[in-house]
Amino acid sequence: DGVSLKMIEDLKAMIDNISQEVALLKEKQALQTVCLKGTKIHLKCFLAFSETKTYHEASENCISQGGTLSTPQSGEENDALYDYMRKSIGSEAEIWLGLNDMAA
Template sequence: MALRGPQLLLCALLLTQVAAETPTSKPKKAANARKDLVSPKMFEELKSRLDTLAQEVAVLKEQQALQTVCLKGAKVHLKCFLAVAQARAFHAAGEDCIARGGTLAAPRSEEENEALREYAARSLGAAAELWLGLHDLGSEGSWVDASGAPATFVHWETEITAQPDGGTAENCAAMAGAEHGRWFDRRCRDELPYVCQFAIV
């Protein structure tokens, strides 16, 4: 919303520039004058410039939103994390992260997992259990992230119980802060807090 003023100013400047580039001649008729002012070529050029500006404004909005997220959350390598304390079912949590411009957090290394655990402990409490962006809904035992890519890193609990142990009843992954950031499989309809992740571009 804060960018609406600059958008209008840019549009006005473009229209002024196009008008200034248009040769001025005394029209013979009013209809001919309108044709001379806006030729199809000029119209296409103006439309192309406006499309480019709209894309640039969208990128700026994305960058501004990401900066806000990183200021509120935590930055880890090429990701920002943002905790959401409101407990939701797995799918609702994932949709909320997408609406914010990210995805549910899915650590890809031991270092990322530990950073996520520490951030969640500060934001949600040391014993918090939270959703991860991993599931095996498509094929039992084949854990994938939000994009459908196979999980390249896993951190399942193995000392208390051999996780994942829920079979087809538990298809969504959660991190347990009380268990040093180890993962457990849970029923996707369970309601847990979560952390959204955003790629830093």
């Protein structure tokens, strides 16, 4: 009947909302974990890895941890990121950024 269908639709909507909240909480938890291991620069979390990886491997590694390759938005942010990288993995280390010249 109509009441039962409305209740089912309401329950489905509630489940969808809860699922979205859980996804957001998982994302926040992942970012907090990264910030605990890495550093926060201008309200963004950054984490350096010393393992050598290709661009795609590095990107996938970041995505699997709830992030993306870093993309500095200003000279100041770039300098702070450079200082963090130098201190955490060394000044001679090569790093991948979120910028690339690949065609979409």
